[in-house]
Amino acid sequence: MNRREVLLLLAGTAALPDELLAMGRTVHKRIRAGALRALTPQQNETVATIAELIIPKTDTPGAREAGVPAFIDVMLADWANDEQRQMFTAGLANVDERSRTAFEKNFAGCTPQQQTQILEDLDYELARLRDTKSDTSKNFFSAMKWLTLTGYYTSEVGSTSELHYRVVPGRYEPCYTIEQP
Amino acid sequence: MKTYDAIVIGSGMAGGWAAKELTERGLETLVLEAGRPISPEKDYVEHVPMWEMKFRGMGDRKRLAQTQPIQQQCYACDEMASKFFVNDLENPYTTPDGKPFSWIRGRQVGGRSIMWGRQVYRWSDLDFEANAREGIAVDWPIRYADIAPWYDHVEKFIGITGQAEGLPQLPDGQFLKPMALNCVEQMVRDAVGKAWPGERMVTIGRCAVLTEAHNGRAACHYCGPCHRGCITRSYFSSVNATLPAAAATGKLTLRPFSVVQSITYDRKTGRATGVRVIDGQTKHALEFKSRIVFLCASTIESARILLLSGIANSSGQVGKNLMDHVMGGGANGRIDGPVDKDTIGNRPNGIYVPRFRNIGKGKSPFLRGYGFQGGGGRSDWGRGMEQAGFGAAFKASLRKPGPWGFSLYGFGEMLPNEANTVELDKEKKDAWGIPVARISCAYGENEKALVHDMSISAAEMLAEAGAHDIQPYTSDNPPGLVIHEMGTARMGKDPKTSVLNAHNQSWDVPNLFITDGACMASTACQNPSITYMALTARAAAYAVDAMKRNEL
Numbered sequence: 001m002n003r004r005e006v007l008l009l010l011a012g013t014a015a016l017p018d019e020l021l022a023m024g025r026t027v028h029k030r031i032r033a034g035a036l037r038a039l040t041p042q043q044n045e046t047v048a049t050i051a052e053l054i055i056p057k058t059d060t061p062g063a064r065e066a067g068v069p070a071f072i073d074v075m076l077a078d079w080a081n082d083e084q085r086q087m088f089t090a091g092l093a094n095v096d097e098r099s100r101t102a103f104e105k106n107f108a109g110c111t112p113q114q115q116t117q118i119l120e121d122l123d124y125e126l127a128r129l130r131d132t133k134s135d136t137s138k139n140f141f142s143a144m145k146w147l148t149l150t151g152y153y154t155s156e157v158g159s160t161s162e163l164h165y166r167v168v169p170g171r172y173e174p175c176y177t178i179e180q181p
Numbered sequence: 182m183k184t185y186d187a188i189v190i191g192s193g194m195a196g197g198w199a200a201k202e203l204t205e206r207g208l209e210t211l212v213l214e215a216g217r218p219i220s221p222e223k224d225y226v227e228h229v230p231m232w233e234m235k236f237r238g239m240g241d242r243k244r245l246a247q248t249q250p251i252q253q254q255c256y257a258c259d260e261m262a263s264k265f266f267v268n269d270l271e272n273p274y275t276t277p278d279g280k281p282f283s284w285i286r287g288r289q290v291g292g293r294s295i296m297w298g299r300q301v302y303r304w305s306d307l308d309f310e311a312n313a314r315e316g317i318a319v320d321w322p323i324r325y326a327d328i329a330p331w332y333d334h335v336e337k338f339i340g341i342t343g344q345a346e347g348l349p350q351l352p353d354g355q356f357l358k359p360m361a362l363n364c365v366e367q368m369v370r371d372a373v374g375k376a377w378p379g380e381r382m383v384t385i386g387r388c389a390v391l392t393e394a395h396n397g398r399a400a401c402h403y404c405g406p407c408h409r410g411c412i413t414r415s416y417f418s419s420v421n422a423t424l425p426a427a428a429a430t431g432k433l434t435l436r437p438f439s440v441v442q443s444i445t446y447d448r449k450t451g452r453a454t455g456v457r458v459i460d461g462q463t464k465h466a467l468e469f470k471s472r473i474v475f476l477c478a479s480t481i482e483s484a485r486i487l488l489l490s491g492i493a494n495s496s497g498q499v500g501k502n503l504m505d506h507v508m509g510g511g512a513n514g515r516i517d518g519p520v521d522k523d524t525i526g527n528r529p530n531g532i533y534v535p536r537f538r539n540i541g542k543g544k545s546p547f548l549r550g551y552g553f554q555g556g557g558g559r560s561d562w563g564r565g566m567e568q569a570g571f572g573a574a575f576k577a578s579l580r581k582p583g584p585w586g587f588s589l590y591g592f593g594e595m596l597p598n599e600a601n602t603v604e605l606d607k608e609k610k611d612a613w614g615i616p617v618a619r620i621s622c623a624y625g626e627n628e629k630a631l632v633h634d635m636s637i638s639a640a641e642m643l644a645e646a647g648a649h650d651i652q653p654y655t656s657d658n659p660p661g662l663v664i665h666e667m668g669t670a671r672m673g674k675d676p677k678t679s680v681l682n683a684h685n686q687s688w689d690v691p692n693l694f695i696t697d698g699a700c701m702a703s704t705a706c707q708n709p710s711i712t713y714m715a716l717t718a719r720a721a722a723y724a725v726d727a728m729k730r731n732e733l
Contacts, residue, residue, distance in 0.1 A: 024228035024404075024412035054571040074235065079242050119571060127569040146566050149579075153562045154231035154238065162580060163562070167230050172403045172526035174361035175519075178582070 038076035038085060043092050045108045047072055050095070051148045053112075053119055060161045063152050071151035084143070091140020095122075185211045185434070186728075188456050188471040190441050190486065193292020194710050195697040195717045196477035197419025198335070200427040200435075202721035203475070208728075209432050211469055212424075213439040213458060215478075216267075216288030219295070219420050225410025226261040234260045254662060255285045257296045257408035265289060265296050265408070271612035274481075275619045282620040283661035284481060290437055291420035292479065293664070294710075296408040299388045299416050299529065300554065301341050302707035303332050303352045307540060312703050315548060318502060318597035319673040321702050322683035325352065331715035338426075339417040339714070340395040342530070343387030351535040351707070358392045359385045360530050365518040365557035365585045372646035373534075381537045381642065386530040386554065389417035389711075398422065405527030416529065438462050440613045443490040444474055444693065452733075453492070453693045459613045473692040473724055473733055477717065480698035484603040484669035485618045487680075487695075493670070493687040498680050500603040502668035503620065504595045504704045507551075507628040509656035510635025511590040514648030516557060518585030523559055531556035534589065534642070536706055538634070547630035551593030551706045553639060559585050587648060591635030592663065594706040596627050601660075603669050622660045632656075665709050667701035685720035692733045696720045 036044055051063035051072070063069075076085050095118060099107040103114045110118070122141040129136050136142040152158040159165040186208035189199040196212060203210045231237050240260045245253040252258045252266035267286045276282050287293040306325045313320035329352070336355040345353040362370060362385055370383035390407070391400050398421065399413040407416050414421035427433040438461030445454045445468065455470035476483045484500045487493050531554050538550035560583030565575065606619040632655050640653040673679020676688035685700050687693040696717035698709060727733050 022228075023222075024225045024410060025233075055576050056573055058573050058576060071237070079236055079239065116572070123569055123571060130567065130569075142566075145571070149562060149565050150237060150239075153579075156230070156232040159231065162576075167228050167404060169403045169526035172360065172401075172524070172528045174363040174366075174524055174528075175522045176525045178521050178523050180581075 034070075036073050037078075038073050038080075039089075042106075042108070043089065044069055044073065046092050046095060046106075047144075049108055049115060050119065050144055051151070053115060054145060054148045055152045055158075061157045063148055066152050066155040066157040068148055068151035068155070071155070072147045075147060075151075087138055088140060088143055091144070094140065182468070182470050184455075185209050185469065185471040187211070187473045187475060187724075188213060188469055189475040189477055190444075190456060191215075191292060191477035191479065191482070191697065192290050192419055192424065192435065193287070193477065193479065193697075194294045194297065194419065195713045196292065196475070197294060197423035197427070198714045198717040199475040199477050199694075199696060199721055200419075200433055201423040202718050203725065204427045204430040204432040206721065206725040207432070208725065209434075210427070211434045211436060211471065212427075213441055213456060213469070214288075214290050214292075214435065214437045215440045215461060216290065216292075216437060217461075218435075218437040219290045221410060221412055221414075221420065224264075225412050227404055227406050227409040227411060229261055229409075236260055251283055252285060254283050255296075255664065258285075259406075259408075261406070262296060262409045272617075273609055273611060274617045275606045275609055277621050280621055280623055281659040282622045283659050284618075284620065284666075285661065285664045286479070290424070290435065291418050294418040295410065295420060297418070297710060298664075298708065299390055299407060300533075300708040301336075301343075301354070301387050301389050301711040302533075302552075303354055304328070304705050304707060304712055305350050305352050307350045307536075308703065308705035308707075311549060311705075312597070317548075317703075319671065319675070319678050319702055322672050322674045322679075327683070328712070328715050328719065331719040332711065334718055335711065335714045338396065339389050339422060340391045340398065341387055341389055341711075342385075342392045344385050346382065346384050346535075348382075348535055350540050354387065356387070357395060360388075360390075360392060360528055361385070362532065363524050363557055364522045365516045365587055366532050368516065368518065369557065369587055369642070369646040370532075373642050376642075376645040377537070381534060381638075383532050383534055386533045388530045390529050391415045396422070401529065403526035403528060405529065407529045439467075440615065441478065441486055442466070442613075442615055444476070444486065444492060446490065446492045446690065451690065453690050459615065461613070464613060472728065473694065475717075475721070475724075476693065476695045476699075477697045480666035480669050481603050481618050481620065483695055483697055483699040485605065485616075487670060488603075488605050489616065493680055493689045493693060493695075495689050496677055496680055498671060498678065500669050501599050501601075502597040502671060503601040503603055503622050503666065504597055504668040504701070505622070505660045506663040506665045506704060506706065507593045507595050507624055507631055507658075507660075508591060508663050509658045510551075510593075510632035510639070510654070511553065511555070511588065512636060512639035512643050512651055512653040513586060513588045514640075514643040514651040516585045516587050516643075516646065516648050518557070518559075523582045537638075545634065547627050547634065548596065549594035549627070549631070549706065551591045551631050551635055553589040553591050553635070555587070555589040557585060557587040559583055587643060587646070589639035589642060591632065591639065592706055592708070593628065593631035593635065595660070595704050596625060597668060597671075597703055598625060601668070620661075624660055665698070665704065667698040667704050667709060670695050670699035671702040672700050673702060684723040685716055686723070694720045694724055
């Protein structure tokens with residue numbers, strides 16, 4: 001179906017939003033997970049482990065499957081400034097330090113229970129900063145959570161299977177009844 | 182050399198209308214556009230999903246900081262749509278120290294009509310009479326009755342959605358069916374209407390997006406990011422509507438990559454003879470001839486071109502009285518809306534609170550007024566960043582929509598002030614060797630008072646609607662950022678104090694018309710594009726009639 005045909009259909013009767021998906025866009029290369037650019041394989045594994053703990057696989061895929069670690073590597077390599085990148089990698093080192101102190105192992109080698117315990121500490125410390133209206137911009141876990149949520153919910157998997165996002169909704173419903181509020 | 186009947190400088194909001202009206206009235210018309218051509222099939226990107234963007238919509242931060250440090254201040258200059266904004270390195274301008282001005286520009290066929298906010302509100306005599314009533318600047322040479330039929334004419338063509346409300350300060354237009362208010366917007370509308378009957382009200386925004394098929398263009402499919410283009414032509418832009426209409430007459434010549442250097446002028450006849458251009462790609466100088474010229478290059482560019490040409494300025498008013506709107510006062514709050522309701526689709530429109538200050542009884546400690554835009558909705562997964570927790574329960578909680586919130590954001594009038602100016606910079610030149618604009622502009626006390634009042638009245642309305650966690654705020658934006666530049670070649674009744682007469686015709690150069698924001702003698706508080714379009718259509722009809730009478 002070409003654009004003219006779609007326009008004729010739309011101008012006529014019922015909308016065909018799915019046909020529109022193919023238009024109004026330039027063709028983009030699918031972003032593939034390539035070689036790591038900002039993180040070492042060990043750092044990447046720590047990032048992937050934390051991300052999966054924040055957004056785990058449940059009845060829908062989790063952060064790993066949604067490609068969150070690769071997104072974080074891209075953001076650190078090409079979006080973050082030097083200071084932010086250093087803050088982030090120092091934060092990863094600190095996570096390992098904490099796990100060695102508590103469990104005598106690097107974070108990636110800990111059990112899921114031990115890892116969860118470390119994340120609970122990090123999350124508690126971040127919540128304290130927030131509650132006292134302190135600066136969170138230099139907090140590793142704040143950055144990690146932001147990158148994980150963004151990476152997950154804007155991924156194809158997160159957008160479509162978790163949120164049922166559609167590029168072209170085709171209609172506006174102002175007061176739609178949710179089945180399970 | 183061929184002599185066109187008309188040359189139109191600029192292909193945006195005003196230039197597109199000049200092209201349509203002049204060609205439809207039989208004139209061989211050349212449209213000169215500084216930027217590149219735009220092809221919807223190749224250039225529109227509204228359906229690119231987030232996951233295909235390298236930075237997931239957050240933009241190529243390093244590139245933006247390097248080449249578009251000013252343009253990126255506009256929300257629409259995002260990862261996909263930044264290509265519709267100028268490169269700041271190629272298109273510099275200067276400002277005095279301590280007086281920032283954010284000049285947001287689009288140089289391509291369609292200009293800023295591609296990324297505009299699409300809100301359209303008629304002016305009323307409250308606005309056209311304001312300068313005369315208060316003894317500020319100069320009186321408008323027209324009143325609502327002069328422009329009303331042209332609002333009709335423009336609205337019938339472009340398609341406007343809105344709700345008729347019968348307000349004297351915000352006349353109704355030729356509306357297609359209105360978009361709907363959602364649950365909490367209805368709650369706020371009812372509460373505000375009850376608390377301030379006949380004074381404050383909430384209505385659905387009036388905007389140039391089609392809610393039904395119209396003039397061969399399709400109804401909106403609610404994808405959301407209008408500023409990236411619209412393959413179904415559902416919102417109005419000159420690329421989507423006026424330029425195709427002009428092309429259909431067979432009388433349009435559109436020349437992209439035509440950076441205007443000056444308007445040529447014959448001292449003996451006192452007439453413009455054409456336009457001098459630098460080719461945007463080859464940088465060669467070119468010249469085009471015409472019987473009339475429509476200058477529609479945008480407020481600041483048009484002033485710059487007039488100053489470069491050294492014409493139409495016997496009043497000394499060219500470049501004076503630069504205005505923008507003032508924004509940034511408002512309030513947010515949470516509303517206990519229905520937990521079992523949400524919206525589907527991205528409505529490209531919000532609510533509107535028409536101006537309620539200084540109309541009828543009751544005087545405020547400032548002149549003029551403001552309107553609010555905004556709306557209600559439920560928060561999404563983004564709230565998770567401000568929330569403690571992680572893991573399966575955290576994920577499950579973010580799957581559901583969050584609390585309802587409501588936002589009111591004010592847009593106010595800026596008074597004309599001769600001290601706010603556009604001049605030519607004495608040293609700096611752009612990438613085409615043309616002297617750049619030097620912009621000196623600042624808000625005054627009245628604008629600051631409006632912003633302050635916005636925050637208070639917005640919080641009052643939210644409180645009346647039962648909102649909690651109400652956060653009133655004011656912000657201090659540089660002028661320019663509302664992207665409603667006006668003034669610099671104002672209309673008036675007297676050639677000694679104005680640049681243009683009641684028909685947007687230069688007092689000094691009768692075959693020169695200026696119909697973009699430069700012509701405005703005041704700003705009102707409404708979004709201005711519809712008024713530029715109506716004035717352009719009106720001026721084009723006048724110009725063609727005058728040519729037929731051999732007056733030009």
